[in-house]
Amino acid sequence: MSSKRKKIKVGIVGATGYTGSELIRILIGHPDVSLEIVTSESKAGKEITDVHPQLRKMADIPLKSLSELQPEKLDVLFLALPHRVSMNFIAENTPLPCKVIDLSGDFRMNDVATYEKWYDVKHAVPDMVKTAAYGMPELFRDEILKADLIANPGCYPTTSILPLAPLVKDGLIEPNSVIVDAKSGITGAGAKAKDNTHFPNASDNFSAYGVKTHRHTPEIERTVLRFCNVDMSINFTPHLLPVNRGILATSYSQAKQGTNEKSVRDSLEKAYGDEYFIRLIDTPPEIRQVRGSNFCDIFATFDERTNRVITISVIDNLVKGAAGQAVQNMNLISGLPEASGLMTPPLSP
Amino acid sequence: MSSKRKKIKVGIVGATGYTGSELIRILIGHPDVSLEIVTSESKAGKEITDVHPQLRKMADIPLKSLSELQPEKLDVLFLALPHRVSMNFIAENTPLPCKVIDLSGDFRMNDVATYEKWYDVKHAVPDMVKTAAYGMPELFRDEILKADLIANPGCYPTTSILPLAPLVKDGLIEPNSVIVDAKSGITGAGAKAKDNTHFPNASDNFSAYGVKTHRHTPEIERTVLRFCNVDMSINFTPHLLPVNRGILATSYSQAKQGTNEKSVRDSLEKAYGDEYFIRLIDTPPEIRQVRGSNFCDIFATFDERTNRVITISVIDNLVKGAAGQAVQNMNLISGLPEASGLMTPPLSP
Amino acid sequence: MSSKRKKIKVGIVGATGYTGSELIRILIGHPDVSLEIVTSESKAGKEITDVHPQLRKMADIPLKSLSELQPEKLDVLFLALPHRVSMNFIAENTPLPCKVIDLSGDFRMNDVATYEKWYDVKHAVPDMVKTAAYGMPELFRDEILKADLIANPGCYPTTSILPLAPLVKDGLIEPNSVIVDAKSGITGAGAKAKDNTHFPNASDNFSAYGVKTHRHTPEIERTVLRFCNVDMSINFTPHLLPVNRGILATSYSQAKQGTNEKSVRDSLEKAYGDEYFIRLIDTPPEIRQVRGSNFCDIFATFDERTNRVITISVIDNLVKGAAGQAVQNMNLISGLPEASGLMTPPLSP
């Protein structure tokens, strides 16, 4: 009975971006959560419904300034802050007074040099880069349970790593042959209006960006290394889709000797057969199948003609790629069922 | 406690159209419902997830033939059938063995002649046209509670009637001056692929249809008459929007003597101040504010310059305009809170 | 033979907004035009293809500063400037050294008081408000031919006035009963990224704006008055469509005694039967039918049941609603066929 369980006390720092607003959307319906505080420096003093009118009658939450935050009274604190701002917050709040789930990229790579090279900034709390867990429960459940700081994965890395990690670990593909061609909905570019997100520029359009240089490249490589101790050097190319939500990643890898259709499917079945949020399917997935949900749908196949393994995976970038996976992490460290509060069916169409 | 309440036994006839699939989406998350049977003549023998792959891991429901339906074992039966098919089903199942909520247009007008004129067909069970309740709880709660057959309102009429009915009843607008200019997302055209819903025809496009002849015209007129005994003769023009879900209706009416901004707002506040699913707002609403939810957001204003009252209202056509309002009716007649199972926040963006 | 005709020398002030870039798109293919200068204060020194990469290999035009403009060497100058900036430019360049076609709203209403009230600014050159022609050739050809300054019509007014003006002039509708419910693509909001044009806000969405207060309201009223000396007081409500280009306007008017289907159609046929850019059609038009072209498609019908006349008209807001009509005006005053350079078929889909 939810009403008999003691509720988890949570706070959100940063309410106005898409990850913050998705956290609110999910948490106001979570049966075991008490949302104690939501902060926004730019909107402090307003109501959450002034910023997100769709939540009228559902969320009666005043937006507070960070100065009103008392993290020591919380069980879990979500940081929905930009890169760099997040690590400075952590630096100012060490030792952490409660469990922290950070949705920025600042603690995702357990290697300070790699971070500093790709993000072009000096890290503010290099020590914690090592101790932070990578918050992908399907691969790192034990580390997450032990950590004080959980680095919630990026949206592209979530979509890319989930299909690839078991195949690399089981030795089915050549790690240096991997190519990930990824396509993301425009919410991935953030809530702030920019030239490339102006409707007449984004609608009826499609293009690649960050070719050779996107920061999610090393996040994918480092995480696979961390998971199964195999070095990779991949090509990762993101593209901007004229849809709101959703990422689809298509990967191509050279098969190792002996790999076949069955071994590919067995590897994923072994890894994810018991994982609620991973749905292994027999046909290429569509992004609308997961819209609004925490599912990752994965299709994988072996092409005998070219000796390559192809995987196609989809997530909702704001849910499994951000706020949903963060809540999954919160559930995990709080002793709740991982799907608690995350059972809303995908909205399709 | 949901687990202690006895669950309502419900069935759905017609699972593959949009109204049927929305009923499933809502009911699988409803804490007080046991979904006993879902039928589909074209897909009987398959699983619901074969038709709606987004529901994998969420709905483990075999699709049955109508011959397997035992309505006498149900508390509530939803009919998600096309016009004409629905009245024939009712004709063959009279007297009704359980409460029936019909989502077609067959029982919405309590006047057989009007129905037969606009639908161009002889009604199969004219007697029941009179006894069926119009399933809009905000206006007809008492009738709904007493009825065996509930005619669930059309999507355009729901959007149009909710703002207009109180204004007509309170004598603020001239009933014969009303113009409703309505715009609907393409799911309103049904789940079957047609020329005008072919993506290259519908996308980046906009047009009116059913000018002077749409069947929701008399549904709006008859319902207002039924509600407050005032005859109306309106212009209703629907348009096809290149979006999936959502209806926005803009209405224009000549104000009666003495009408002003305050009297318009007071009339709606009096009618809906206590209604959870009606949100009265101070600025023109957007359809995405209600996407996936059972809300109807209403804005109304008086234009002193032209002496007209303008209302703008939005709903999700598949939820408050179909399946959600049907579940609201089910909750009402089952003694449950009307919002039970309907508390999922709108998905925006 | 185009090559034997002397080319018209034209200039464009303001190249980076949508009207400026559409002027360039049309004029680089115009057989009788020499595009002498294109200015942009923010991009002076760059090439036009730096701003509009789609024009590579088609337009080899450097962007100049306004200081390099020599209007006395031009035949026609187009002003694609914001409201207020435009009238200041005119104020500084009086008397005009060449024919000027102004695409802003500053000279469209031949009444200074009306302008100052709705635009909330003092007019810089009130004298020229009276002498400027309203650049809608179908209604004001003679005035345009005589004028030095042509005020190019607004996009909504073009869509609204063309169907209504003949009906008012011929006494078929009550002028004070007119309601125009208009829907525009998002390019109508300009080339600059704003919150309401951010793809995740505009896509899969629809809403009204400027209710009771949009500046195109008096432009419609004043222009009909100017055309046929009938005072109107209308309701005009614009809405934002999730498409790039196109406006559809639906109007509703009370019919006068004796009006019928035939008289409505005859009135439009008489007014526009010989106009190339007006296509009178028997079914409600779609906006994609005119995309990229200078056509205005008009449907009009009489509803006997309600005694109202309904018109539905569509244009491409950037062409007939801006740059295309401006070129039509240029052709007219230059003695060219009005369709010269405007014969590109609509792009559909």
Add this chain to the structure above:
Amino acid sequence: MSSKRKKIKVGIVGATGYTGSELIRILIGHPDVSLEIVTSESKAGKEITDVHPQLRKMADIPLKSLSELQPEKLDVLFLALPHRVSMNFIAENTPLPCKVIDLSGDFRMNDVATYEKWYDVKHAVPDMVKTAAYGMPELFRDEILKADLIANPGCYPTTSILPLAPLVKDGLIEPNSVIVDAKSGITGAGAKAKDNTHFPNASDNFSAYGVKTHRHTPEIERTVLRFCNVDMSINFTPHLLPVNRGILATSYSQAKQGTNEKSVRDSLEKAYGDEYFIRLIDTPPEIRQVRGSNFCDIFATFDERTNRVITISVIDNLVKGAAGQAVQNMNLISGLPEASGLMTPPLSP
């Protein structure tokens, strides 16, 4: 002077699909063409504007039955027919009475066995498979000039081959390492409404299809072989974009020893520096840059970190990917400038 040149007499078989309607759109504005006959079996007896209302006032062309076609009176005949239907037409009209440009896939692979394997049908005129030219002027200008039958390239192959062919020919990439990840607008699926093109299914969605099995795979491989005698075995994966027009192809290839950024760019510059319709650019292209035009924009780069060459290319699938390239071929074999009738600027936005 167009008016002094003798006009080419052309016919189109198949007017109602997208390739047929694009041919009409382009040819009615072509200064050197007389469109003698347009056929459609399903619409014979109607006007072209009954099927394509956007062309009203621009195309006054009756649709004829095939029985009225007299190919011996034409200079060039375009076949806009489905696969299989096209080769049967050729079989019945051998020897060809005029130059024929076939837009189907039936004559694109100069190897009957490959065709029959991937299209799963016996070829009706195997002899002509060998003699047909592959209608990509940039690579096969000489063959096209000599041929009686020109197989107009597929949309995906056009986008994929143009960037890859020079790189393979110049020995810069490993031919068996090539991966092409392609994304197409929905007009690529044809004009007929289908489940996967139903707006609510296609909009706000994205997915792969034809994984490992798409027929454009061997067309790409065979054409590169034909061009530079190098065998390739590639992975080609198409995806369905929620836009109307446009293809973007991203390719990844292992670089050969010595390849670098300069050699990649030089190779393309050498191949296409003088080609009007190829625009080599320094930044990743967007599909809207080419919308409605016959351009192919190509970006290519070398990734030192992974030793791979990445190319990104875009076309309008209905123009350079179908009707536009067909007209380019017509111009070529008729002694006209290749860009004649193809100079309309892209429509953006």
